[in-house]
Amino acid sequence: xxxxxxxxxxxxxxxxxxxxxxxxxxxxxxxxxxxxxxxxxxxxxxxxxxxxxxxxxxxxxxxxxxxxxxxxxxxxxxxxxxxxxxxxxxxxxxxxxxxxxxxxxxxxxxxxxxxxxxxxxxxxxxxxxxxxxxxxxxxxxxxxxxxx
Amino acid sequence: xxxxxxxxxxxxxxxxxxxxxxxxxxxxxxxxxxxxxxxxxxxxxxxxxxxxxxxxxxxxxxxxxxxxxxxxxxxxxxxxxxxxxxxxxxxxxxxxxxxxxxxxxxxxxxxxxxxxxxxxxxxxxxxxxxxxxxxxxxxxxxxxxxxxxxxxxxxxxxxxxxxxxxxxxxxxxxxxxxxxxxxxxxxxxxxxxxxxxxxxxxxxxxxxxxxxxxxxxxxxxxxxxxxxxxxxxxxxxxxxxxxxxxxxxxxxxxxxxxxxxxxxxxxxxxxxxxxxxxxxxxxxxxxxxxxxxxxxxxxxxxxxxxxxxxxxxxxxxxxxxxxxxxxxxxxxxxxxxxxxxxxxxxxxxxxxxxxxxxxxxxxxxxxxxxxxxxxxxxxxxxxxxxxxxxxxxxxxxxxxxxxxxxxxxxxxxxxxxxxxxxxxxxxxxxxxxxxxxxxxxxxxxxxxxxxxxxxxxxxxxxxxxxxxxxxxxxxxxxxxxxxxxxxxxxxxxxxxxxxxxxxxxxxxxxxxxxxxxxxxxxxxxxxxxxxxxxxxxxxxxxxxxxxxxxxxxxxxxxxxxxxxxxxxxxxxxxxxxxxxxxxxxxxxxxxxxxxxxxxxxxxxxxxxxxxxxxxxxxxxxxxxxxxxxxxxxxxxxxxxxxxxxxxxxxxxxxx
Numbered sequence: 001x002x003x004x005x006x007x008x009x010x011x012x013x014x015x016x017x018x019x020x021x022x023x024x025x026x027x028x029x030x031x032x033x034x035x036x037x038x039x040x041x042x043x044x045x046x047x048x049x050x051x052x053x054x055x056x057x058x059x060x061x062x063x064x065x066x067x068x069x070x071x072x073x074x075x076x077x078x079x080x081x082x083x084x085x086x087x088x089x090x091x092x093x094x095x096x097x098x099x100x101x102x103x104x105x106x107x108x109x110x111x112x113x114x115x116x117x118x119x120x121x122x123x124x125x126x127x128x129x130x131x132x133x134x135x136x137x138x139x140x141x142x143x144x145x146x147x148x
Numbered sequence: 149x150x151x152x153x154x155x156x157x158x159x160x161x162x163x164x165x166x167x168x169x170x171x172x173x174x175x176x177x178x179x180x181x182x183x184x185x186x187x188x189x190x191x192x193x194x195x196x197x198x199x200x201x202x203x204x205x206x207x208x209x210x211x212x213x214x215x216x217x218x219x220x221x222x223x224x225x226x227x228x229x230x231x232x233x234x235x236x237x238x239x240x241x242x243x244x245x246x247x248x249x250x251x252x253x254x255x256x257x258x259x260x261x262x263x264x265x266x267x268x269x270x271x272x273x274x275x276x277x278x279x280x281x282x283x284x285x286x287x288x289x290x291x292x293x294x295x296x297x298x299x300x301x302x303x304x305x306x307x308x309x310x311x312x313x314x315x316x317x318x319x320x321x322x323x324x325x326x327x328x329x330x331x332x333x334x335x336x337x338x339x340x341x342x343x344x345x346x347x348x349x350x351x352x353x354x355x356x357x358x359x360x361x362x363x364x365x366x367x368x369x370x371x372x373x374x375x376x377x378x379x380x381x382x383x384x385x386x387x388x389x390x391x392x393x394x395x396x397x398x399x400x401x402x403x404x405x406x407x408x409x410x411x412x413x414x415x416x417x418x419x420x421x422x423x424x425x426x427x428x429x430x431x432x433x434x435x436x437x438x439x440x441x442x443x444x445x446x447x448x449x450x451x452x453x454x455x456x457x458x459x460x461x462x463x464x465x466x467x468x469x470x471x472x473x474x475x476x477x478x479x480x481x482x483x484x485x486x487x488x489x490x491x492x493x494x495x496x497x498x499x500x501x502x503x504x505x506x507x508x509x510x511x512x513x514x515x516x517x518x519x520x521x522x523x524x525x526x527x528x529x530x531x532x533x534x535x536x537x538x539x540x541x542x543x544x545x546x547x548x549x550x551x552x553x554x555x556x557x558x559x560x561x562x563x564x565x566x567x568x569x570x571x572x573x574x575x576x577x578x579x580x581x582x583x584x585x586x587x588x589x590x591x592x593x594x595x596x597x598x599x600x601x602x603x604x605x606x607x608x609x610x611x612x613x614x615x616x617x618x619x620x621x622x623x624x625x626x627x628x629x630x631x632x633x634x635x636x637x638x639x640x641x642x643x644x645x646x647x648x649x650x651x652x653x654x655x656x657x658x659x660x661x662x663x664x665x666x667x668x669x670x671x672x673x674x675x676x677x678x679x680x681x682x683x684x685x686x687x688x689x690x691x692x693x694x695x696x697x698x699x700x701x702x703x704x705x706x707x708x709x710x711x712x713x714x715x716x717x718x719x720x721x722x723x724x725x726x727x728x729x730x731x732x733x734x735x736x737x738x739x740x741x742x743x744x745x746x747x748x749x750x751x752x753x754x755x756x757x758x759x760x761x762x763x764x765x766x767x768x769x770x771x772x773x774x775x776x777x778x779x780x781x782x783x784x785x786x787x788x789x790x791x792x793x794x795x796x797x798x799x800x801x802x803x
Contacts, residue, residue, distance in 0.1 A: 017382070019756055020668050020750075021669075038535075039536055041534060049534065052381075087530065088529065089530045089531055091532060092534030092535060093537045094531050094537060098527075099523065099526070099527055099529070100531075106541075107508060107509075107512040107515075107541050107542075107544075110508045111545075114508060122492055123492070125418065125490055
């Protein structure tokens with residue numbers, strides 16, 4: 001058991017996501033903080049938001065978010081504040097600006113293109129393609145058959 | 149010795165695959181029967197050789213042979229036997245060997261059960277399958293050889309990542325791979341059909357079961373992974389839009405589209421070129437998935453290999469197969485003449501709409517997944533694309549799909565009257581609206597998420613049931629009920645899979661909209677309320693497991709004084725990997741899960757505790773299960789068994 005305790009002490013267990021001591025007493029403000037935290041990416045982790053992350057920097061960011069909220073910032077202002085300091089990398093929802101329009105319009109654009117193509121094709125499927133006209137030889141043969 | 153045998157068998161398998169790729173393809177091209185006939189025995193021998201290689205590696209893991217580099221890096225003598233075995237595929241090299249094993253398994257199945265196929269088509273299918281085998285076995289042997297020895301073996305191994313030491317995750321990769329690799333069969337059939345220059349209903353009848361099987365495995369694999377994330381990662385999230393999750397989701401979406409378009413080819417001989425393209429893309433996205441996971445270009449929690457050399461190799465494989473197949477498609481697709489004629493309003497059109505929505509949704513997932521890479525390459529912008537983007541950009545397509553589904557499924561082929569079907573569905577629509585309104589009135593918040601999810605889910609589920617009921621035709625209730633049991637299994641499969649989607653939609657909405665979370669410091673002996681339940685932290689103690697140390701808590705859950713459950717959430721530390729994990733304790737229920745997590749001791753005394761009330765969590769897995777079950781019923785439909793029956797009849801006649 002002593003071995004166990006020594007090991008536990010060495011492996012300073014990381015702070016585990018949102019801690020009770022970080023939370024704001026005002027439930028409305030805390031709810032906003034949680035919502036904002038889920039939009040922000042932990043800068044050192046792999047694809048985790050700061051709300052779920054165990055990293056120290058995420059804890060700092062969570063505290064910063066709450067600090068700004070207590071200071072009276074709006075949600076957008078808090079996000080701007082963090083993005084100004086940590087770059088757009090921390091933003092999980094890329095802003096629809098500049099080239100990012102391509103990202104946001106990829107789905108709707110593809111739907112319109114694909115839908116248009118599909119509609120054209122479907123219109124074509126309403127009738128069987130007209131049978132090819134008979135060649136002169138075939139017509140001659142047909143006349144012969146009809147004469148008989 | 150056994151390891152060397154395995155290594156040798158793998159090298160031999162590469163040689164066999166080379167023969168399987170070249171001889172039948174040339175034979176089919178020149179019309180040489182003898183060369184074509186090589187395909188079947190080669191596929192079977194390839195499977196046996198790869199199985200020997202896989203068995204040898206498993207043996208090395210089971211006996212903890214630490215002269216093998218891979219075993220040292222991923223195993224430990226103290227590890228339970230289950231995880232010694234799952235450790236075989238819990239790493240890059242071993243998981244690729246599993247990939248190749250499954251590929252060989254599918255190839256051998258096609259060789260053994262494909263005797264009804266025309267010989268040239270079968271030779272070409274197996275030849276393409278052999279080509280894929282050559283590519284991946286070269287990748288395995290040249291960049292990621294699992295059989296490398298160490299000169300000085302250490303006394304013990306470095307253990308498997310403790311997050312991966314879990315029953316849910318032990319079986320998650322094999323299922324996913326069965327799905328990924330299963331798509332290779334659809335691909336092989338598509339390329340073979342392009343080479344043949346012919347595609348007909350019989351072709352679709354062959355492709356659909358393979359695609360169905362692959363899609364069922366993908367469904368189960370994704371659900372297992374999601375379930376694992378739910379109970380293991382410690383906050384009850386089940387989907388994170390992580391690149392690796394997306395990598396498995398894209399082939400699933402394409403597979404679903406392919407399943408539906410293959411029906412049109414089978415029943416109406418239309419949509420042929422599109423179905424071929426989908427088959428190529430479904431496998432292409434499986435390869436892209438492999439590339440994303442293996443190259444580590446898009447870093448994520450799951451990537452256990454980040455090696456540029458491997459990434460480039462997979463990119464070359466991807467380029468060759470996709471480039472080759474798409475080039476062939478461009479040259480030959482125009483030969484795939486469509487026959488069926490149908491009106492704008494018809495089941496054909498509905499299935500086209502289904503394909504459009506699924507393909508575009510998949511495209512959105514793809515663009516979102518690679519966007520950080522593209523933005524950095526082209527504009528030097530470092531940005532992230534995460535859950536908020538996908539939720540906003542992906543969900544509308546799924547809502548559209550769910551709205552159209554009951555309508556489309558009930559439209560007749562060729563020419564339909566939308567008004568008639570809508571009148572039949574009117575009660576279902578009214579019910580869905582009523583439920584949505586009721587849910588909105590009952591819930592405390594103003595969010596429209598759950599009402600929409602509940603209404604939409606009910607619309608899809610009730611629509612699927614009505615669809616099944618209308619299949620029984622007209623007449624007395626009892627007669628229809630009797631007919632219900634005699635409906636083709638494909639009809640039951642369709643109803644089950646569609647209902648599964650509805651259940652999943654509702655569960656996702658309920659989990660996201662209604663879950664309650666409590667995070668607080670709790671003293672030992674203290675109780676707190678959780679959505680109508682009282683949770684008491686009874687005691688906390690330290691414990692030693694087989695290969696970890698644990699802080700284990702006892703928490704008693706009661707409701708109005710009546711005991712509901714006693715749960716033991718744990719916090720574990722795996723000393724060999726110096727990694728802490730949380731083991732949440734769950735009380736599963738049909739309508740809610742209670743989810744408890746024990747955190748760190750606090751300086752002021754007491755423990756940080758996280759408690760969740762998760763409504764309808766199990767409906768997620770039930771929904772996925774219904775979808776997989778639906779696929780299974782469809783797979784066992786008579787028309788796919790007819791081929792087997794015909795073969796038996798022939799055999800009898802021959803005697």
